[in-house]
Amino acid sequence: MSDPNLKSLLFSPDPKFERELERKMPEMVTLSRLLRSLEGRARIVVEDVVPWKGRQFPVISVTMGSEDPAAPTLGIFGGVHGLERIGSDVVIAWLQSLHELSLWDETLRDRLQKSRIVFMPIVNPVDVFEMRRSNGNGVDLMRNSPVRADEPPWLLGGHNYSPKLPWYSPIVNAESEMEIESRAVCRVVEREMFRSKCSIAIDVHSGFGSVDRLWFPWSKSKAPPPHLEEISALKRLFDRSYPNHFYEIEPQAKQYTQW
């Protein structure tokens, strides 16, 4: 394993915990097996460890492809909301496919010489394990940021009343005050994506409403998002490339504010 901590974290000698993982968090079991196969083929990092009820849950990143900081980079994130485990399932499935393809697909290997894909399959491991939305402290990681909405909808926009209510997110003023899992995401993005000449991040959740959506991460304001021109160009490119796609492509604010 690339990270010496990883083996002890993923392959616990505690058979009771292993059985619990098999039953409650098969994603972690699948990911552990996959990481064994990926050893030497990907850069695997334990970004941090979340303690929970006497156990340790790793937050893991897996990077395949170029180590050139400027290389185009795709970031794929899943499991931010523990309940929406389809996110982790999709990310792990894609990582698995990419691993298999990289064993024989010359075109993919060539592409990965010039670009990089970074995965964080289970951002919020404690609550995938517990089948809950927020993290162990009851914080909704999607709202755990120094950025505050201009006119947040009541509760839904984040609140600090009680961790027993959904969307709980105490005010933080700096990255250092954010939750362990959120800081791990920031670290990966800063390390793997900030110096890239072109990067795109996709955070996979379960659906919202009756239509599948690709949201641009802009929900704080009714004002137009920054880089609107690039966003529009990307949407047009996607529409042309996949004319039969069924996604609603829009800024998140369209659903979260009276756009």
Ligand SMILES: [Zn+2]
């Ligand atoms: Zn979600």
